[in-house]
Amino acid sequence: MTRIFSGIKPTGHLTLGNYLGAVRQWVKTDQHRGDALFCVVDLHALTVDHDPARVRRLSRQAATLLLAAGLDPTCCTLFVQSHVAEHTRLAYLLECTATDGEMRRMIQYKEKAARERATGGSVRLSLLTYPVLMAADILAYGADEVPVGDDQAQHVELTRDLAMRFNQRYGHAFTVPRAVLPDVAARVMDLQDPLSKMGKSHAETSGIVYLLDDADVVRRKVMRAVTDSGSEVAYDRETQPGVANLLEILAACKGGDSKPDELAAGYDSYGALKKDTAEAVVEVLRPVRERHAELCAEPGYVDEVLRAGAERARGVARPTVDGAYRAIGLLPPV
Numbered sequence: 001m002t003r004i005f006s007g008i009k010p011t012g013h014l015t016l017g018n019y020l021g022a023v024r025q026w027v028k029t030d031q032h033r034g035d036a037l038f039c040v041v042d043l044h045a046l047t048v049d050h051d052p053a054r055v056r057r058l059s060r061q062a063a064t065l066l067l068a069a070g071l072d073p074t075c076c077t078l079f080v081q082s083h084v085a086e087h088t089r090l091a092y093l094l095e096c097t098a099t100d101g102e103m104r105r106m107i108q109y110k111e112k113a114a115r116e117r118a119t120g121g122s123v124r125l126s127l128l129t130y131p132v133l134m135a136a137d138i139l140a141y142g143a144d145e146v147p148v149g150d151d152q153a154q155h156v157e158l159t160r161d162l163a164m165r166f167n168q169r170y171g172h173a174f175t176v177p178r179a180v181l182p183d184v185a186a187r188v189m190d191l192q193d194p195l196s197k198m199g200k201s202h203a204e205t206s207g208i209v210y211l212l213d214d215a216d217v218v219r220r221k222v223m224r225a226v227t228d229s230g231s232e233v234a235y236d237r238e239t240q241p242g243v244a245n246l247l248e249i250l251a252a253c254k255g256g257d258s259k260p261d262e263l264a265a266g267y268d269s270y271g272a273l274k275k276d277t278a279e280a281v282v283e284v285l286r287p288v289r290e291r292h293a294e295l296c297a298e299p300g301y302v303d304e305v306l307r308a309g310a311e312r313a314r315g316v317a318r319p320t321v322d323g324a325y326r327a328i329g330l331l332p333p334v
């Protein structure tokens, strides 16, 4: 059976980008077509300046939202990264496999480190080594597939390289995984800045749709989206990034075989496109918000899902990580 692993980082409230780029696939297909594990990767949230109480709150919120979006604990395993020690155990072995040059080439590191430095902040060492922890997340579970948005593809490539290098040096220990990207909306852009990714930890929030935004807030954000200087509705990411982003969001929300370029033909004004996109987003998010409110009233249920999830995850990861400890030359405990 195909083993599937993916994760989400509790550094901010979940966005429409997270949903269309990743979570929707987890819910609709991944949890039904393989042995799927989904993880709230809280350790990754410590790689940047953080507030402990906020990370705790956002971790619980992320788990609750994943359930609200439709992850079904009878079909998949949902857990919190820090509840399973195998992630950090394995990360160290992979730090001994990766090189510092590889780490410094990671685009997300370069961007985030530059942003930290520009605001006078210091860069945590863990921000540099973060992709190694991500590789450990994936390799500990022997994942075949990693469903992610486009921004994580480079990290999955690194994971593949580390798995192959480790296997070559020390004997087969890891499955070499591959990234699986959605057909549309693999990179949802900020509505106010369609050249930047819609990111949950950005300071300026008017171009970001959060899963828990009220319907009126969603409508306002979409109706105020920056469009391009022309007036023709065409799907062209290069020359019309704002319009292309709306068309992708609309296609992804409609689902089925909707294609952004075909949808473009049905519009002769930006206003009509924005209106339909806003309503499509509102309809996609409505059941998620409603279920989230119900689940917030049942914290015991969420706790139990996470407890059982961590127990199962430990059972899956431990033999693989123990095997890697032996392979790399560490004396087994007596």
Ligand code: TYM
Residues within 6 Å of the ligand: 005, 006, 007, 008, 009, 010, 017, 018, 019, 020, 021, 022, 023, 041, 044, 133, 134, 135, 137, 138, 146, 147, 148, 149, 150, 151, 152, 155, 185, 186, 187, 188, 189, 197, 198, 199
């Ligand atoms: P994170 O928390 O930033 O995002 C979670 C998932 O959402 C996708 N995503 C997007 N997709 C399309 N458009 C966007 N604007 C957008 N923003 C986010 C991401 O690609 C991701 O799939 N490093 C990871 C978390 C992680 C992980 C892992 C993922 C840690 N360990 C192991 C997979 C496997 C991250 O920061 O994702």
